[in-house]
Amino acid sequence: MKAAICKGYGSAAEVLRIEERVKPKPRGDELLVSVKASAVTAADCRIRSLNVPAGFSLPMRLALGFSKLRNPVLGLDFSGVVEAVGEKVLGFETGDEVLGSTGIRMGCHAEFVSVRASGAVLRKPSGLSFESAAVFPFGFLTALSFLRDQAKLREGQSVLVYGASGAVGTAAVQLAKAFGARVTGACSGGNAELVRSLGADTVIDYRIQEMSSMEGSYDVVFDTVGKLGFANGIRLTKEEGTFLLAVAGLPDFFRILKSKLGRGPRISAGMAGEKKGDLEYLLGLLADGALRPVIDRSFALSEIVEAHEFAESGRKRGNVALRIN
Numbered sequence: 001m002k003a004a005i006c007k008g009y010g011s012a013a014e015v016l017r018i019e020e021r022v023k024p025k026p027r028g029d030e031l032l033v034s035v036k037a038s039a040v041t042a043a044d045c046r047i048r049s050l051n052v053p054a055g056f057s058l059p060m061r062l063a064l065g066f067s068k069l070r071n072p073v074l075g076l077d078f079s080g081v082v083e084a085v086g087e088k089v090l091g092f093e094t095g096d097e098v099l100g101s102t103g104i105r106m107g108c109h110a111e112f113v114s115v116r117a118s119g120a121v122l123r124k125p126s127g128l129s130f131e132s133a134a135v136f137p138f139g140f141l142t143a144l145s146f147l148r149d150q151a152k153l154r155e156g157q158s159v160l161v162y163g164a165s166g167a168v169g170t171a172a173v174q175l176a177k178a179f180g181a182r183v184t185g186a187c188s189g190g191n192a193e194l195v196r197s198l199g200a201d202t203v204i205d206y207r208i209q210e211m212s213s214m215e216g217s218y219d220v221v222f223d224t225v226g227k228l229g230f231a232n233g234i235r236l237t238k239e240e241g242t243f244l245l246a247v248a249g250l251p252d253f254f255r256i257l258k259s260k261l262g263r264g265p266r267i268s269a270g271m272a273g274e275k276k277g278d279l280e281y282l283l284g285l286l287a288d289g290a291l292r293p294v295i296d297r298s299f300a301l302s303e304i305v306e307a308h309e310f311a312e313s314g315r316k317r318g319n320v321a322l323r324i325n
């Protein structure tokens, strides 16, 4: 099978190659999925380049491989068709159209991937294209983990989503609306219409409105891109509110600990996971029409280098899809 192989840590052009790999075989609880589409996410780019928040480079090398990835196939999310099932699999059969996430086990930038049937894999809604299905998990699972689990966002509360036009931001705006919150999205002016169309009640152009002089007080401030600035985030969060950091380095974790002991807003960060139940919940909201995945551009597997370069440009609107089979 063809797969995008990451030969080491570095720039996309230096380390990514399309090569032939042995097609995986599904074991006991596994499905072999013929991958139709995947996503090229901020996580893929961070893992490939080791451009990670302060203090995380060494832990990442220890977890994923010291001088190169132990599993050289990137790609956390997939959509496709079940080609074979392991002998212990219940609830799926050959020919099922599915979507899901392998998380940090990765392996989705390939023509086939083996995934645990008990993991984050579900039947794809028939009205959802393979590309939309593939980009769905990343932003929405992240936004769910931060807004519901960390901030306990409730109906009627106010939220500032900073970086509202990215993969996590477009998901956070929609999810916060689905929870009944009043949403302010901050993005550059060219993306204001997109963010409004996703349900934001107010949109701020951060290039015109300096965040350091912005006024307001939100129950939840979600910095989805790590560029709001710590002091701005704290100032804009209510005393009893929560400041969420999608991007946090080691110094931030000391601040988080300190915030637990003292007065003022709670600060929260962490790694979003991929749970089957969460994906199921999100697909329910999608079926109700409350969520829609946003795709900026889509690339063929053979264009993996270009796809990474675009995904890490810092300017993408929503998600980057990768067409595979």
Ligand SMILES: NC(=O)c1ccc[n+]([C@@H]2O[C@H](COP(=O)([O-])OP(=O)(O)OC[C@H]3O[C@@H](n4cnc5c(N)ncnc54)[C@H](OP(=O)(O)O)[C@@H]3O)[C@@H](O)[C@H]2O)c1
Binding pocket: 041, 042, 043, 046, 138, 142, 162, 163, 164, 165, 166, 167, 168, 169, 186, 187, 188, 189, 191, 206, 224, 225, 226, 227, 228, 245, 246, 247, 270, 271, 272, 273, 311, 312, 314, 315, 316, 317, 318, 319
């Ligand atoms: N903790 C976790 O579990 C977790 C999970 C997923 C992602 N993340 C992290 O979250 C971050 C965001 O991921 P993503 O996929 O949403 O990124 P992304 O899609 O690449 O973000 C692109 C967006 O960033 C916005 N942006 C760029 N510079 C900005 C600035 N100075 N101020 C405000 N917005 C700016 C751009 O908006 P404009 O063009 O409108 O300015 C663009 O739409 C990544 O660093 C990723 O590693 C963490």
